[in-house]
Amino acid sequence: RAKHDGRNTFRFFAQEMQEHSLRSLQLSIALKEALTNDQFHLVYQPQMSLSNNSMVGAEALLRWEHPEWGTVSPAEFIPLAEQSGLIVQIGEWVIQQVAQQQKSWLERGLPEVIIAVNLSALQFHQPDLVETITSLVRKAGVVPENIEVELTEAVALKDPEVAGTTIDALSRAGFKVSIDDFGTGYSSMSYLKKFAVHKLKIDQSFIKDIVTDIDDQAIVTAIIQMAHSLHKTTIAEGVETQEQLDFLRKKGCEEMQGYWYSRPLVTEQFEQFLKSHELQKTQET
Numbered sequence: 001r002a003k004h005d006g007r008n009t010f011r012f013f014a015q016e017m018q019e020h021s022l023r024s025l026q027l028s029i030a031l032k033e034a035l036t037n038d039q040f041h042l043v044y045q046p047q048m049s050l051s052n053n054s055m056v057g058a059e060a061l062l063r064w065e066h067p068e069w070g071t072v073s074p075a076e077f078i079p080l081a082e083q084s085g086l087i088v089q090i091g092e093w094v095i096q097q098v099a100q101q102q103k104s105w106l107e108r109g110l111p112e113v114i115i116a117v118n119l120s121a122l123q124f125h126q127p128d129l130v131e132t133i134t135s136l137v138r139k140a141g142v143v144p145e146n147i148e149v150e151l152t153e154a155v156a157l158k159d160p161e162v163a164g165t166t167i168d169a170l171s172r173a174g175f176k177v178s179i180d181d182f183g184t185g186y187s188s189m190s191y192l193k194k195f196a197v198h199k200l201k202i203d204q205s206f207i208k209d210i211v212t213d214i215d216d217q218a219i220v221t222a223i224i225q226m227a228h229s230l231h232k233t234t235i236a237e238g239v240e241t242q243e244q245l246d247f248l249r250k251k252g253c254e255e256m257q258g259y260w261y262s263r264p265l266v267t268e269q270f271e272q273f274l275k276s277h278e279l280q281k282t283q284e285t
């Protein structure tokens with residue numbers, strides 16, 4: 001019977017695999033047309049200062065609306081775009097979109113706000129990354145100083161020396177640089193100190209149970225203390241409750257991003273948010 005069960009399990013597994021890869025394949029093919037068919041848009045999630053309750057910036061997050069399948073999660077399609085190399089073009093579209101949006105806000109008298117964009121591993125490793133995105137931003141009529149690039153700790157870790165060189169070049173060009181999903185990659189703190197990283201984004205997996213889990217409390221406390229001794233700002237991701245917020249504030253975390261303050265918003269909603277919320281005047285980095 002064990003043998004029989006085993007075979008069924010295997011058959012089920014094989015079928016799952018097949019369905020999984022079929023969807024991946026369909027998505028990969030459809031993804032090639034997504035840019036030209038105008039199926040992408042950005043949503044903006046506000047980031048808030050914990051010291052004075054003002055908005056410090058926002059993160060741009062990519063959304064794909066497929067006519068047939070509806071909204072496809074970036075968690076699902078970004079890895080596929082990364083595999084096919086399409087992420088480089090998509091990533092440039094994101095930066096261009098953000099810069100044009102900032103220009104439009106500027107022209108319409110809305111407050112200037114720093115927007116963070118996610119850089120994929122492949123995009124980060126393009127030899128002409130800094131020139132390309134600097135020229136996209138300037139062509140739109142805005143400045144790199146109002147754009148923050150997020151790279152994940154995994155990307156920064158893979159080859160710290162190479163990553164460090166690019167991070168410093170981005171920073172010299174005027175961009176702010178933050179490390180996304182921080183705490184998941186076991187970074188060596190000593191190398192972080194050397195590079196022009198402005199901000200650490202504490203991964204949401206540590207925030208989720210922070211009110212009750214003493215291990216998560218210890219990790220987050222250590223990250224905040226370490227960041228401060230290296231003169232870097234911390235922002236907590238995925239904050240959903242007042243209790244989580246209170247803990248973070250008590251530990252000296254400077255900023256937060258999460259559903260508690262706001263979900264990611266479509267452009268029109270975000271513009272309303274910009275008009276009705278105070279923006280932090282002086283940006284400390």
Ligand code: C2E
Nearest residue numbers: 061062074075078094118119120238239240257258259260
């Ligand atoms: P990320 O950069 O770490 O973005 C944060 C994710 O957490 C977003 O998911 C956001 O919607 C979600 N989030 C924010 N606040 C909360 C909260 O309070 N609770 C919970 N449960 N979740 C919260 P999203 O938009 O689905 O994006 C997932 C990932 O996809 C991003 O993680 C990022 O790695 C990637 N991604 C999104 N847009 C882009 C892009 O334009 N380029 C690249 N390369 N990657 C992107």
Ligand code: MG
Nearest residue numbers: 059118150180
């Ligand atoms: Mg991010």
Ligand code: MG
Nearest residue numbers: 180181201237
């Ligand atoms: Mg993150």
Ligand code: MG
Nearest residue numbers: 152180181203
């Ligand atoms: Mg993430």
